[in-house]
Amino acid sequence: MTQQARRLRARLAALGAVGATALAAAGVQGAAHAAEAPLPVVITGEDRVDLSLHSDNGDPTEPQVDLRIDVPGEEFEGDGEVPSVHRGEYTIRIDARGLKGVARADLPCEADGLVAVCTGYDLYAGTTFNRVGGIRLDLSDDSEAGDTGKIVVTGEGEGLDFAPLTVDVRVGGPELLNRELSLPKDLKAGETFEPPLGVMNVGGLPSEGAVLRLYGSRGLSFPDDFGNCSSSVVDTGPLLRQHTEVLCTFPGTLDAGAAYSPAGPVRVKTADFALHDIFSYSFRPLEPGEAETLHRGEGRRQGSGPDLTLERAGEADPAQYTRYAELDLPTTNTYDLALTGATASGEAGDTVTAEIGFANNGPAWISALRSGGEPFSFTVVAPEGATVTTAPKQCRAITVDGSVPGHRCSVATPLLEDARLTFPFELRVDEVVEGARGRVAMPDWDNPFDSDPSNDVAWIVLNAPGEPGDDGTGGSDGGPSADPSAPGSDDNDGSGGGTDDDGTDPASGGGPGDDVDGGLALTGAQGVGLLSGAAVLALGLGAAVVAYQRRRAGRDGEAAV
Incomplete structure (x- = not known):
């Protein structure tokens, strides 16, 4: 919303609230607005456009001015038909004659030269559903540095009080x-x-x-x-x-x-x-x-x-x-992602808990700023003779190596440099198999930023016989191999990459020691300072990829009034 629109809307808020209250009290939301109190509305859009003499001024198919009508009231966010605040014909007049000799204007609706008239019937609270159309401006053969002009947009309709919009246009200003x-x-x-x-x-x-x-x-x-x-x-x-x-x-x-x-x-x-x-x-x-x-x-x-x-x-x-x-x-730092296994004992029919540990031993954090926090993953396969009865929310059932039942657990990014997470699995002992081991593994990746790949595999040891080395914390043999598919593939829904209702990321920084759904906990210092911008570290399925991308805001797909 432009500054002009904000000022006008603030000034008219009280009157708009009175009109909306009157409609609600009368039980006629969606019917005509009360005739005795004209509904104050504001025409919004960019109120200034600078045209460059040295560029194409953006995508030639994209307008620089998006005209809308701002109507008092809370915008509809539910399902079904959007209720109207006003019903009745209205017109929007776009007068661009002030640009003659300054710039070319491509106007919406029915245009006659540099004047266009748009018509509508229903108006809705807010601006989302009240789009008039876009104005595209380009240099003309007569355009010269320092040229200025303006577009005046006005509206009228019974029971409506329109606040107009003026769009100032300048050619070849400072760039x-x-x-x-x-x-x-x-x-x-x-x-x-x-x-x-x-x-x-x-x-x-x-x-x-x-x-x-x-x-x-x-x-x-x-x-x-x-x-x-x-x-x-x-x-x-x-x-x-x-x-x-x-x-x-x-x-x-x-x-x-x-x-x-x-x-x-x-x-x-x-x-x-x-x-x-x-x-x-x-x-x-x-x-x-x-x-x-x-x-x-x-x-x-x-x-x-x-x-x-x-x-x-x-x-x-x-x-x-x-x-x-x-x-x-910098591009030269490293981190150390480490998995920790678990040991448990139980008789046939017992349910035991195995808490898988995941840590970033630093020194670097995993920013993933360019990918917007894309998750990466590791796989868990239960020991022989045991069945997973309850898995953390961030883990879902998959098939490892095409035939072995298992789970893939997603870890959201960004990930702090001292992050510590736990993934508790509940296992039912179907058959006692002495020293049975289940494999926990990061993908088989070539990640130049992971300084110690040796701790990318850990074991769940069930009913260990007590031999040295069978403590569930390491080893690289005797179990199914890691799942070679990457996070972001068809069998990964990225469940570890979401956020809670308060906007915090449950797997990457909700706060030191905070518990999150599914029994997943994370600790780590927040550190100082951040944001987003040019190359990338996208961690998916374990492969660190660098990509550079600029996203253009999508064109508004809502129908013109």
Whole structure:
């Protein structure tokens, strides 16, 4: 929702509540709104669009402005037919004549040149079900740097009070790109590096100031303390969203076609547990009056040292500058995933418990930031003469090696550097088999980040005869082999990768010592700072894969009004 829409909606909230109450009291939700109290509605959409002279301005099939109607009331979230708040004809008029000679506009609905009229009948609470259509803007043959124009969107309908929308359009304004980054060679966890930051104004007009944003996921921090910068740290909640952000403001002018770089070093500190953490930075134009308010946000800490300044660089090649500048680092750290078996004894007919242990012995955490927390897995096969009667919630029945009954247990990521989990299995002793062993195993993977593959296999020993070595904690022979299929394959539903209702991940950081459903417990320190951004560590079926992907928001599939 735009700032204009937020202000209008706040101002009209009380009146909207009165209208909604009147409808509910009369028992006519879905019928016509009371005529004596016009329903206040707000036309929403982007209220500003900057068109670049140096790009295609995004996917040519995607509109930059998504027009909707914001109606007071709680949005419908149930099943079945969506109840309407207002019924009656209304029209939305889109007047883009202010763009003549400035830009081309592709308008929705019935358009006559640069004017379009959309009609509708039912209105629903909120904006989700009240889509008008999209406006696509492109450069025209007459477009020049500095051209400005506007689109005015208005509405009318009986019993409705429309707040209009104005979309300001500018051509060839300041456009700041960031100097490309390269992965530092041999950077080790715990070390600090200085990225070669830089900015170039490839737009047609000067930028009156700039804002620099530094971002680091949980394993990264920014040790410098510049007076014109402020920082915020998110170190609670879901691990995927923990991060540190720094914002710096530069009031000077950045000329069109010129490149600039910080006058002094800007350092990025990697934690001892860091591995494939995300660092990104970006420059954007400073908005009028923004320098006085940007650093006052809740939870922000203002720097107290000397200001960071920008200095003009020499000749610069625009090809060395990009819209997105980010790295995943460091890439040299390791972790140690370890399985621990169990021993139990029982007579025929008894039910015993075998608690399988899973740990990350560090030093690195498993961020999996690019995959969004994709789970990985291990398999469990019961000892001979025993049957699994109850398995943890994160484990489900499968067939190992195509013929052996067993279970696959999913472990969610991110996973802390000192995580400790238990998976309790209840086993019924059908037949006493002395020293029977069941195999617990990670996939047979080639994982360069797992420093000790020898503890990727453990044993459940039932009714051990007491011989040395049969303590259930190790060994690599005498049992079925590990399941070669990967998490994310057809027989893995990723059950270990979900979150509880409070947004915490039950398998990767609900808090030290917290119990979760299915008897799975996790302990580990939360650590400091995190977020998300460019290459990946996706752990599935045990294979660590690095992938780079940018996701474009899907086009709204809801029908136009």
